[in-house]
Amino acid sequence: MGLCIDEFQRAERQLRRNPVSMVNGCSECLKKQQKIDKLTEQVLSLKAKLRIRQRRKSEGFFGSETPSSKVPIKPNTPRKNKKRGAKQGHCGHGRRAFDESDAEQVIDLEPEVGELCPDCKVALADEVTDSRSVMESSPVRAKRVLYLLHEKRCPECNRVFKGRGPRVLPRSLFGNQLITNAAIMHYLHGIPMGRICEQIGIGPGSLVQVFHRLARLFSSIPDKLTEEYRKAPVKHADETGWRTAGKNGYAWLFATPDTSIFHFKKTRSSKVPRAVFGSRKLAGVLVVDRYNGYNKTPCKIQYCYSHLLREVQNLAKEFPDNEEVDTFVSTVAPLLSQAMGLRGQKLSDKRFYKKASNLKEQIKKAMESPAQHLGIRRIQDIFVENEERLYHWADNRSVPAENNLAERDLRPTVIARKVSFGSQSDAGAHTRSVLMTVLNTIKKRGYDVAFHFKHVLDELAIDIEQDTFCLLFPKHPP
Numbered sequence: 001m002g003l004c005i006d007e008f009q010r011a012e013r014q015l016r017r018n019p020v021s022m023v024n025g026c027s028e029c030l031k032k033q034q035k036i037d038k039l040t041e042q043v044l045s046l047k048a049k050l051r052i053r054q055r056r057k058s059e060g061f062f063g064s065e066t067p068s069s070k071v072p073i074k075p076n077t078p079r080k081n082k083k084r085g086a087k088q089g090h091c092g093h094g095r096r097a098f099d100e101s102d103a104e105q106v107i108d109l110e111p112e113v114g115e116l117c118p119d120c121k122v123a124l125a126d127e128v129t130d131s132r133s134v135m136e137s138s139p140v141r142a143k144r145v146l147y148l149l150h151e152k153r154c155p156e157c158n159r160v161f162k163g164r165g166p167r168v169l170p171r172s173l174f175g176n177q178l179i180t181n182a183a184i185m186h187y188l189h190g191i192p193m194g195r196i197c198e199q200i201g202i203g204p205g206s207l208v209q210v211f212h213r214l215a216r217l218f219s220s221i222p223d224k225l226t227e228e229y230r231k232a233p234v235k236h237a238d239e240t241g242w243r244t245a246g247k248n249g250y251a252w253l254f255a256t257p258d259t260s261i262f263h264f265k266k267t268r269s270s271k272v273p274r275a276v277f278g279s280r281k282l283a284g285v286l287v288v289d290r291y292n293g294y295n296k297t298p299c300k301i302q303y304c305y306s307h308l309l310r311e312v313q314n315l316a317k318e319f320p321d322n323e324e325v326d327t328f329v330s331t332v333a334p335l336l337s338q339a340m341g342l343r344g345q346k347l348s349d350k351r352f353y354k355k356a357s358n359l360k361e362q363i364k365k366a367m368e369s370p371a372q373h374l375g376i377r378r379i380q381d382i383f384v385e386n387e388e389r390l391y392h393w394a395d396n397r398s399v400p401a402e403n404n405l406a407e408r409d410l411r412p413t414v415i416a417r418k419v420s421f422g423s424q425s426d427a428g429a430h431t432r433s434v435l436m437t438v439l440n441t442i443k444k445r446g447y448d449v450a451f452h453f454k455h456v457l458d459e460l461a462i463d464i465e466q467d468t469f470c471l472l473f474p475k476h477p478p
Contacts (some may be wrong), residue, residue: 173206285302307405343401
């Protein structure tokens with residue numbers, strides 16, 4: 001009796017899945033159909049595994065999230081048969097010559113023949129002077145400079161006058177220009193320490209000590225910039241891997257359009273953003289990906305649509321033959337792309353908010369539509385359960401729907417990681433945090449980094465006790 005009930009239940013489930021196969025009640029036909037269904041499920045499962053394996057082979061272990069350096073096979077850039085050069089009517093910006101008023105150095109070059117014509121032996125007459133504009137550079141190399149500080153004495157009052165020495169930090173062997181060049185090369189341009197030592201001509205131990213001293217001079221800057229960061233109306237944050245002392249760790253970035261704060265830590269826990277944001281309620285919006293470490297941030301959060309769009313597109317790659325998935329992706333992906341590109345359009349505020357509201361409603365409608373596919377429902381759940389973190393871009397034009405600012409700011413660190421393999425010690429990680437924060441923020445605030453940083457060091461050479469924040473950012477008082 002129990003066996004009959006089990007067969008009946010199996011037949012009932014089979015009927016729900018495939019009503020056509022149950023038109024006749026033959027038990028042999030039922031067994032054949034069950035075997036067909038089982039084999040069909042196996043084929044579908046094997047096809048899915050094969051697609052995953054093929055994607056990993058072409059895209060890497062993490063699919064579309066795989067870093068470019070770990071992609072196994074990179075496709076060749078397609079050749080486009082397009083006309084080279086500027087468009088018709090476009091004002092060119094090619095290389096231009098300069099005159100004596102713009103030149104930083106003018107060198108006179110006389111003809112090599114001398115004053116007489118080598119053939120006629122007659123004095124040569126002066127003609128119109130031609131010119132050749134050349135951009136030149138001096139080699140980046142340390143020079144041994146000896147300053148002779150002469151003294152003079154007044155014979156009447158015996159007062160002694162001594163030549164003023166160069167502006168160099170107290171008890172420093174290295175000049176401020178050399179220190180500036182080395183710091184910018186390493187912490188702003190990501191050039192490895194060994195390459196810098198080869199170019200400049202000083203030992204790595206001396207250079208490390210110089211960088212540690214700079215970090216001590218500017219150690220208060222990150223905390224003061226953090227106070228500014230907390231008050232910003234739109235904040236960005238992101239993190240990436242960074243090894244310290246041979247152990248895995250993370251590089252954290254907290255950024256605004258005019259500030260970049262770096263922290264190199266051995267952990268990815270929420271205590272890092274908690275230390276940056278504090279516990280008091282903050283104004284503004286924080287734009288991040290969906291990493292849980294930011295969930296307890298005491299301000300509004302906007303999730304990055306770029307990451308969500310990637311998940312939607314991955315769904316189409318995993319299930320290319322599913323009509324429901326194809327319909328969902330073709331509907332949602334353009335909406336997310338339009339939301340990310342809306343701020344870049346030249347629209348009045350009224351038109352912007354009208355289009356933003358329309359896009360928001362379309363996205364919500366797509367996410368609330370009934371779906372059978374579990375992959376679709378998973379993405380829909382993200383939008384439904386996190387609605388308060390997904391639509392700030394539609395209510396405030398200054399809030400982007402993507403986290404591109406942080407991604408771009410963190411990109412040089414990712415490149416530096418490939419060639420430097422991280423920091424060699426905790427002290428080195430701390431020094432990197434301070435100097436990358438200082439140099440990148442100087443750059444963002446519109447200063448000439450090399451000129452401004454050297455000027456700050458020159459001022460500190462006069463009085464080492466000066467307020468470094470006021471020297472670095474005179475237009476942004478604390």
